[in-house]
Amino acid sequence: MTIIEFKDVSLRYRISRTKPKTFQEYLLGLLKGNVYGIEDFWALKDISFVIKRGTHTGIIGQNGAGKSTLLKVIAGVIKPTEGLVRINGNVAPLIELGTGFDMDLTGEENVYLNGSILGLSRREITKKFDEIIDFSELKDFIYSPLRTYSSGMIARLAFSIAINIDADILIVDEALSVGDESFRKKCKTRINEEINKGTTLIFVSHNMSDVINFCDEALWLHQGRLLYRGDSELVSRHYMLFNNQRPFEDVNEGYKYKQYIDRLFVNGVANGEILNGKRYFIPERQATRAEFMIFLARIKGISKHYKGRRIFEDVDENHWAFNYASWLYENGYAMPIKTDDGRLFLKPDDFITYDETRKIIENENKDFDRSKINFQADKPLTRGELAMILTECFQIKDGLMHKGS
């Protein structure tokens, strides 16, 4: 069920560098015959998307891309200049530190004030009160005026109120920089709880790993336009590369296979190995058959939710390539080794050779220009070389292969 719908939404700001801020300036300007040079600035341009109830959507983009403006439109604070916006539910914005708080009121009074600003009735707030206080860990201070709180305490109270009001749509705008590390962790857990309850989440962040963690889908805004929309992992990867972030620690600028490896990464074909939070591709290591199978299955569009069945004698349910091997076999891509008694083997840990990739490639792409690649019969190839062969053969571009709807 649709909860947010944007149809050709554009939003124009009128800006002018010589904007009169006071009467005097305005009158003087008129006397001088100034027609203020008003410039149009489109903060959002032709944005269309639909968000379904219960989904979790990340919004990414550089500063000034229109993320905050988009949130304001969703929250109903700004009406779009053009286009149609439909919101079917109440929105809880996780507003930054202490907006709508009064420093002279006590914590308790502020809970009621802030709750009513967010649209709750007295009874609803009373019902949630204990939960809010427990979560904020401010029980001992709740009857003291807010001006005696530290900024971290205020942020905790604000977060606790917003997260506990049971909105249909929860907007989190970089609000995770709340309090200390342990409270931040608690916030993340609580957001996860909330989204598991079926709350629709709109999450804005510059932290791609948060976006990937919380969101199924991501919208990438660039200069007011919707550049990409799709799987949060893929869109974030693309965004990282766009911002010249190096995805793999061991694939440096200038490395001969870098562009191919990056293309596989952007499209979710290659993930590398993560060690201490850093990603490694290990491009010089020889590629195994299992690795090749996984790349191939991902290129051919295996679904995240695909559950495989036992096909090969030497690839059991616990093998890391189990699902991929099964999927490839079912779709006619795998080359099993058949023994006389009809059993199938894959030999997943054998190194793959040029020759073997050639067979697959010829099968796949008849027009493939072999002169691009220096095939050397049965010589094993490295992961870097494999990346090149795959990108060239399947013509994988910088952009996303599967653009979301």
Place this chain on the structure above:
Amino acid sequence: MLKSDALKYLYLLQNLVVRDIKVRYKRSVLGFIWVMLNPLLIMFILNLVFSELFKGASKNYTAYLITGIVFWNFYSQSTSVAVSSFVSNANLIKKIYLPKSIFPMSVVLSAGINLLFSLIPLIIILLLTKTDISPYFYMLPIVILLSLIFAYGVSLCIATFMVFFHDIKQIYEVLVFALMYMTPIFYPIDIVPQRYRFIIDANPLTYFIELFRSTIYAETVFSYERLSLLFLISLTSYVIGNLIYTKFKDRLVYEL
């Protein structure tokens, strides 16, 4: 849906009004007593200064003075605070959808509640000076209601304009100061020379303050024509305020 929305914002309005009143007096030692003390002290001073001067002109100068001060306090307090009510709530208005008119409305309402409380010292003074209460005292709620509507209309107007021109605040401060002298608060209206009377007559607050007085103590004349006039003035203020606010409300957020 619409009904529950109105209820929702009614509770917010209530909270905003209570907040206003609480915050104003919370950190002072005497707290809420100031609502009553303030008009008393001002009356005391003005009485010292002017009672000799206007002795002959008004029969009961003390009653005249305190009714004038109480009403004037309400009007000047409500509109002077309300003028910046959009600007000072900018960070809320920019983040959360709310009917923005709730901010000037809460300011006017809390000033109205202050007015009700300052009726207590006012009545005490009347009793002490053995002044007769007006037989039209039961009309007082209507006069106060009309005053609230009038102040709300003015507030909507000036608060909206102030978003576009911050100078409005300064201009309005001066205007209120001038208005104070154009309204018969501490001088009897009869002492104004005839050739300047049109200024007093053109000032809508004159009619409010006169009718307010006439519902509080006897010796003044209450008339239903005056009441209808107030009704018209309040309605006009409300309609104009709303027209201006409605025209600009979607643009406010860009300017805040």
